[in-house]
Amino acid sequence: MASSFFKKKSRMKKPKHSTIMVISNDQRTETMRVNSWLLHNMKPTIIALTVLATALAIGFAVFAIQSKKAIEENTALQAKIKDLESYNSAEAAAKINELKKTEKTVLQLEEYLNQRGANKPPPKSKADSLEPQPMGGAYRPIAGEIPFTSRYNQHAQDLLEAIQNTPIGVPHDGYLTSRFGNRANPFSGQGAENHPGLDFKAQTGDPIHATADGEVIFAGVMNGYGNVVKIAHKSGYETLFAHMSAINTTLGQKVKAGDVIGKVGSTGRSTGPHLHYEVRLNNEPLDPENFLTFN
Numbered sequence: 145m146a147s148s149f150f151k152k153k154s155r156m157k158k159p160k161h162s163t164i165m166v167i168s169n170d171q172r173t174e175t176m177r178v179n180s181w182l183l184h185n186m187k188p189t190i191i192a193l194t195v196l197a198t199a200l201a202i203g204f205a206v207f208a209i210q211s212k213k214a215i216e217e218n219t220a221l222q223a224k225i226k227d228l229e230s231y232n233s234a235e236a237a238a239k240i241n242e243l244k245k246t247e248k249t250v251l252q253l254e255e256y257l258n259q260r261g262a263n264k265p266p267p268k269s270k271a272d273s274l275e276p277q278p279m280g281g282a283y284r285p286i287a288g289e290i291p292f293t294s295r296y297n298q299h300a301q302d303l304l305e306a307i308q309n310t311p312i313g314v315p316h317d318g319y320l321t322s323r324f325g326n327r328a329n330p331f332s333g334q335g336a337e338n339h340p341g342l343d344f345k346a347q348t349g350d351p352i353h354a355t356a357d358g359e360v361i362f363a364g365v366m367n368g369y370g371n372v373v374k375i376a377h378k379s380g381y382e383t384l385f386a387h388m389s390a391i392n393t394t395l396g397q398k399v400k401a402g403d404v405i406g407k408v409g410s411t412g413r414s415t416g417p418h419l420h421y422e423v424r425l426n427n428e429p430l431d432p433e434n435f436l437t438f439n
Contacts, residue, residue: 250300308401309378311355311435315385316408316419318345324431330415340429341384341422346408348417352385354405355435360397369420370412373405382427386420387411 322330322343329335354375361382362374369386373393376382389409399405410417423432 306379308357309381311377311381311383311423311432312437313355313401314344314436315353315355315383315421316344316346316350318350318419320433321345321418324429324433341386341420342432344419344421346417346419348389348407348409350408350419351404352388352406352408352419354399354401354403355383356381356401358383358399360393360395360399360405363391363393363395363397365411368413370414371406371409375399375405380425382424384420384422384424386422387414387418389417 320342322339324342325339326336327339329337352373356375356377356379358375358377360373361376362372364372366372366374366386369384371386371388371391373385373388373391374382375384385406387409388406388411390407391405392407393399393405408417408419414420421432423430423435
C-alpha cells in the first residue's frame with residue numbers, strides 16, 4: 145500500500161511543461177513553455193521537418209551553384225557567339241571586297257574589249273548591207289543596259305573558253321634540258337641544229353598532260369619524233385608531244401586540259417627518256433616557254 149502511494153506521488157511530480165530556450169539573430173534569448181506530452185509526441189515530426197529543411201537548404205545551395213555555373217557558361221557562350229559573328233562579318237567583308245575587285249577586273253576587261261573593238265559585230269559584206277530594213281523607223285532600246293549583268297557574264301565566259309583552248313601550263317613538271325631555237329647537236333656535240341620545242345627531263349612511263357582542250361589530229365609514229373600525239377585547239381594553236389613510250393589517245397578523240405595523253409619515252413631520234421613539246425600556229429613552231437605561265 146505504501147509503495148503504490150509513493151508511485152502515484154512520483155507520477156504526480158513529473159512536470160507537465162518543458163521550457164524551450166530560443167536564441168535570435170541579435171543574440172537575444174527568449175524562453176517559452178511547451179506542454180511536455182505535446183513536445184514528446186511531436187518529436188518525430190520536428191525531426192522530420194528538420195531533415196526536410198536541411199534537405200531543402202542543401203537543394204537550394206546546389207541549385208544556386210548550378211545556376212551560377214549556367215550563367216557563367218551562358219556568358220562564355222554569348223562571348224563565343226559574338227566572336228563568331230564578328231569573324232563571319234569579317235569573312236563576309238573580305239568576300240565582298242574580293243567581289244568588288246572581280247567586278248573591277250571585269251569592267252576593265254569590258255573597257256579593253258571595247259577599245260579593241262571585240263564587242264562590235266564583224267564587218268558585213270556589201271551583199272549583207274543590201275538586206276531590207278524593218279519598217280517603222282530606227283530601233284531604239286526601251287531602257288539602258290544594266291551594268292555587270294549577262295553581257296559581262298558572257299564576255300567572262302568567252303574569255304574562259306579562249307583560255308581553255310589556248311595551250312597554257314606545263315605538260316610535265318620536270319626541269320628543262322633543252323630550249324627553243326638553235327642548239328648544239330645532242331648526239332655529236334658539234335654543229336648546230338634548230339630545236340622547234342622544249343625538252344623536259346623525265347622518267348620512262350611518266351604521264352604527259354594535255355595543255356588545253358582540243359581534238360587529237362595525229363596519234364602514231366612521225367619520223368624522228370617517234371611516238372607522237374598532236375592536238376588541234378579551237379584557238380588555232382596546235383600542240384605536239386613526242387618520243388612517247390605509250391600513246392593513250394586515239395585519232396579524233398576530244399581531250400581536256402590536264403588529261404593524260406601518253407607516257408614519257410625515248411622513241412625516235414632521242415638520247416634518253418624525255419618529253420619533247422611544241423606549240424604551233426599555222427604550222428609554224430612558236431617558243432612554248434612563252435605559254436608555260438601567264439607571266
